[in-house]
Amino acid sequence: MATLHARSAARLMMAPAVVLLLGWMLVPLVMTLYFSFKRYLPLRGGDLGWTGFDNYVRFVTSSSFWPSVQATLIIVGGVLLITVVLGVLLALLLDQPMWGQGIVRILVIAPFFVMPTVSALVWKNMFMDPVNGLFAHLWKFFGLAPLEWLSQASLFSIILIVSWQWLPFATLILLTAIQSLDREQLEAGEIDGAPPLARFRHIILPHLGQAITIVILIQTIFLLSIFAEIFVTTQGSFGTRTLTYLIFQRVLESQNVGLGSAGGVYAIILANIVALFLMRIVGKNLDT
Amino acid sequence: MGHIVLENVEKSFGEVTVIPPLNLEMEDGEFVVFVGPSGCGKSTLLRLIAGLEDVTGGTIRIDGQDATAVPPAKRGLAMVFQSYALYPHMTVRKNITFPLRMAKLDQAEQKRRVEQAAAVLNLTEYLDRRPGQLSGGQRQRVAIGRAIVREPSAFLFDEPLSNLDAALRVGMRLEISELHERLKTTMIYVTHDQVEAMTMADKIVVLQAGRIEQVGSPLELYRTPRNRFVAGFIGSPKMNFLEGPEARKHDAQTIGIRPEHITPSSSEGTWKGRVGVAEHLGSDTFFHVHMEECAEPVTVRSGGEVDMHHGDTIYLTPDVEQIHRFDDQGLRIG
Ligand SMILES: Nc1ncnc2c1ncn2[C@@H]1O[C@H](COP(=O)(O)OP(=O)(O)OP(=O)(O)O)[C@@H](O)[C@H]1O
Ligand SMILES: [Mg+2]
Numbered sequence: 282m283a284t285l286h287a288r289s290a291a292r293l294m295m296a297p298a299v300v301l302l303l304g305w306m307l308v309p310l311v312m313t314l315y316f317s318f319k320r321y322l323p324l325r326g327g328d329l330g331w332t333g334f335d336n337y338v339r340f341v342t343s344s345s346f347w348p349s350v351q352a353t354l355i356i357v358g359g360v361l362l363i364t365v366v367l368g369v370l371l372a373l374l375l376d377q378p379m380w381g382q383g384i385v386r387i388l389v390i391a392p393f394f395v396m397p398t399v400s401a402l403v404w405k406n407m408f409m410d411p412v413n414g415l416f417a418h419l420w421k422f423f424g425l426a427p428l429e430w431l432s433q434a435s436l437f438s439i440i441l442i443v444s445w446q447w448l449p450f451a452t453l454i455l456l457t458a459i460q461s462l463d464r465e466q467l468e469a470g471e472i473d474g475a476p477p478l479a480r481f482r483h484i485i486l487p488h489l490g491q492a493i494t495i496v497i498l499i500q501t502i503f504l505l506s507i508f509a510e511i512f513v514t515t516q517g518s519f520g521t522r523t524l525t526y527l528i529f530q531r532v533l534e535s536q537n538v539g540l541g542s543a544g545g546v547y548a549i550i551l552a553n554i555v556a557l558f559l560m561r562i563v564g565k566n567l568d569t
Numbered sequence: 570m571g572h573i574v575l576e577n578v579e580k581s582f583g584e585v586t587v588i589p590p591l592n593l594e595m596e597d598g599e600f601v602v603f604v605g606p607s608g609c610g611k612s613t614l615l616r617l618i619a620g621l622e623d624v625t626g627g628t629i630r631i632d633g634q635d636a637t638a639v640p641p642a643k644r645g646l647a648m649v650f651q652s653y654a655l656y657p658h659m660t661v662r663k664n665i666t667f668p669l670r671m672a673k674l675d676q677a678e679q680k681r682r683v684e685q686a687a688a689v690l691n692l693t694e695y696l697d698r699r700p701g702q703l704s705g706g707q708r709q710r711v712a713i714g715r716a717i718v719r720e721p722s723a724f725l726f727d728e729p730l731s732n733l734d735a736a737l738r739v740g741m742r743l744e745i746s747e748l749h750e751r752l753k754t755t756m757i758y759v760t761h762d763q764v765e766a767m768t769m770a771d772k773i774v775v776l777q778a779g780r781i782e783q784v785g786s787p788l789e790l791y792r793t794p795r796n797r798f799v800a801g802f803i804g805s806p807k808m809n810f811l812e813g814p815e816a817r818k819h820d821a822q823t824i825g826i827r828p829e830h831i832t833p834s835s836s837e838g839t840w841k842g843r844v845g846v847a848e849h850l851g852s853d854t855f856f857h858v859h860m861e862e863c864a865e866p867v868t869v870r871s872g873g874e875v876d877m878h879h880g881d882t883i884y885l886t887p888d889v890e891q892i893h894r895f896d897d898q899g900l901r902i903g
Contacts, residue, residue, distance in 0.1 A: 465654035468621050473668035473715070474642035483667070487658040 838884025
């Protein structure tokens, strides 16, 4: 019965961690739920009592709710698409033996170390500025009228900035996956008469399935809550108001904590829907 | 079909020459085995023939055509790897069909060939499994199946049995030999196991450090090894080598005598020694005999029912006809 003993001992030892973690997660969650049922306006009278489901109804029926969900999904989807596709290509490229491989790999990872606020500012001022930005110069060089990135292609600009930050993560995970592929499989494919594209399609891509799934799941968790990039660039205008940003505006700009908390609960629900959806379509890759 | 000629083929990786210029001819339908110690360049040579490595110099001819610059897929050869290199996410059926799909054969023909190969290799029940759900021997058969459906002009095997347990190895050895009997296709087989080489080969190529030490039929190599290296490599247990006065009696630097060509006796004989380890296998007994004349123990084979044990005095009589003589270069004399 040593195992039974060991198991109860293990439970006892894990208990502090579990309790701490539960508290860590439960306290904010319970507070959010608590406030979401209150009319709480810190600068306009404070706690004005219970309101039932009022906040929830107001949040969904507000004209900015559905556009914000849409913007969130477009940004998450766009970034996932760009990072996975480019990540696979970059990983393939970095896997080739080449001169200065070590340095190139470090350079590729570099964007991941730049803080979101900083990178968004750099993109906004150095690249996307319609007067002084590098893109503006490029456009002028080709005789085109410079684009006002952040207003004319606002969603795409945000997707671009966020993709730039997350591409290294995707590349790195995919690169290690490619490196774990048995070379003899590729050689067998070569002998079996598969041209490079077919080898990629039938051997490399299936091998990467699991890594791609992990990249998608992890990135989605973080992408649903991007904030700094929007705050620094468009401040939620031009259709870039995501759910996270909308909640921020409700709580801090309108000083309506109750309404924002209700939004928070919606955000949790949205995240769960997205997670379920992803698990359904890509999660089965994790089994094999 | 399947006549392969290597002319002055050489291979270096950067500064390191792995295979100095080498000439070799493999006849159509022959079962050729490359043997040699680990790291001697067997796999490299096979990969050169397959086209997975580029030669540094020389020419490879397949059926009279210069194939040196031809890509692997176009050489008409099939290869079975040591790690099997099956595609893990495809079923057995898809694995075997893959080369046919790449060759864009029509569906009916693909199906026919896969089913035929599966029947030959006893894989029919497993066609819808993934490689991960198969045993080592079954995976090996899938790899062979993937090779035979292409109907190649030659098969290349790189130590295909080294991942299998001893019993399975014997079984697969027979299956591959039978396959060769039936298909009559050239097979080039790499191994470091001299038993596999002796039992399967029409022609054995003994390699050392990228050089060919000797080419010949198994019995030729057994009877007339060209030098000490081949003599020591072919045959199991290894040939005994004696130097000094015993060798000088035969006008040689070294003499070699195989364990099976020495008769042990408890009463009389040419040499006298003491039994070290005695290995009783039932059918045979191997004695490791310590003699004053030589540092290494001499291995002797005798019948299964010999009653001699550790520490006993033993007399040995070599069969003089079967003594191999080598000069100071290690080359065979006479
Ligand atoms: N890609 C490579 N780059 C540099 N050296 C290599 C490369 N491939 C093989 N070698 C060297 O070439 C030599 C022969 O290697 P090879 O794999 O042909 O040996 P082998 O006879 O197949 O040995 P084993 O029985 O252990 O498989 C070895 O010394 C090895 O270190
Ligand atoms: Mg090898």
